[in-house]
Amino acid sequence: MRYHKIPDETVRRLPVYLRGLMVSADQGHEHISSQSLADFVGIDAWQIRKDLSYFGDFGTPGVGYHIEKLVRGIKRTLRLDAVRTAALVGVGDLGSALLAYPGFRMYGLDIVAAFDIDPKKIGKAVSGIVIEDAARIDTLRQRDISLAIVAVSRTAAQPTVDRLVAAGVKGILNFAPCKLVAPKRIKVITLDIAMELARLPYYMPRAEQVAET
Amino acid sequence: MRYHKIPDETVRRLPVYLRGLMVSADQGHEHISSQSLADFVGIDAWQIRKDLSYFGDFGTPGVGYHIEKLVRGIKRTLRLDAVRTAALVGVGDLGSALLAYPGFRMYGLDIVAAFDIDPKKIGKAVSGIVIEDAARIDTLRQRDISLAIVAVSRTAAQPTVDRLVAAGVKGILNFAPCKLVAPKRIKVITLDIAMELARLPYYMPRAEQVAET
DNA sequence: CCATGTGAAGGTATTCACAGCC
DNA sequence: GGCTGTGAATACCTTCACATGG
Helix, strand or coil, rough: CCCCCCCHHHHHHHHHHHHHHHHHHHCCCECCCCHHHHHHHHCCCHHHHHHHHHHCCEEEECEEEEEEHHHHHHHHHHHCCCCEEEEEECCHHHHHHHHCHHHHHHHHHHEEEEEEEEEEEEEECCCCCCEEEHHHHHHCCCCCCCCEEEEECCCHHHHHHHHHHHHHCEEEECCCCCCCCCCCCEEECCHHHHHHHHHCHHCCCCCCCCCCC | CCCCCCCCHHHHHHHHHHHHHHHHCCCCCCCCCHHHHHHCCCCCHHHHHHHHHHCCEEEEEEEEEEEEHHHHHHHHHHHCCCCCCEEECCCCHHHHHHHHHHHHHHEEEEEEEECCCCCCCCCCEECCCEEEHHHHHHCCCCCCCCEEEEEECCCHHHHHHHHHCCCCCCCECCCCCCCCCCCCCCCCEEECHHHHHHCCCHHCCCCCCCCCC
């Protein structure tokens, strides 16, 4: 294995492999071939091998990949080897759903703080997390929380991001439908749900009003 | 303008342009240059011009783009020119948040039906939509609903998709963290929220536990 | 003079095919 | 024989630079 920059698209696929590998490990398997994993996650086998080749030799020809070893390798690459804590800002409908969502755990991610500006919400607990005043976002620095999820309205998003950056947050997952400006060293991933739904009709056949008799 | 296949990446950006154009129109503008739109949505001007060139001549050199005309053009391209109805399956935390979310409207998308298997939920209304028994998914065909959002658990996702496909649904936005199999003519977009958060640490500087004194 | 639309260049990611290893 | 790792070929997307048109 030579030195390689890992392509962004590969980074996007690595969590998919993790998911598949962990399910496979649960089923008692110790090794898995790129082909079996491919069938399982829906990505071609050569793509998987190429992706994994960017950052390590994990496989054994004739045998496949040692699942546990590979999981550790991918986690280290994604910097998910230690448990990471995250803060949520905006405990509306979506924010509450995120607090209740158990799916972050499998990646070693844990939402440990929640903020809102609504006085009616502050002090109440949602899914075991007590909601704090958004004015206290600056305490994130002392608490070593470097990940944040933004689930506030569009207009509140930019000021929220400014405060998070000032509090030392290094990565932001944003659900507000707008562009956000932040220093280049801060990684912002925006996930606009309505936009994903909006590009679906493009791929659908035109004449869907015609019944398929 | 010659014939061009529209790249997938362009289709992904078109809703971004729509968003920016509609806000700009709200501010009273009639025309906009690729540069102004670029500043607004955070995508380079040449990229915008290239993207738009794939499906029509909308601009006037020296003037810019007529916003209303361009909005119509993009909507037609994305097949968003008529209001589209969608069904939601799985009215848990996330599902309820989606029903309450007003952001779909701006793209002409409207969630008009919701399904669940929980007898305690069936018959109740959430955000004005009465929850129906998931066994009734097959009525979607008569109701001309061709879009669906899947917000059920991982294990329920595949059977749900099978039912939706049987009911004539043509496009699916899936939130369950798993691969889904469906006929090729059906477009499935999977949006795994935990996975997005999971790739964030990769882009963050290594030594984030070291305080920036 | 200003801003679009687009060939051409450059870069990145996907796909293939197979040498090499267990 | 089976399966990995990877150079090479291909496809796709981005970026540039500028001719063209209002």
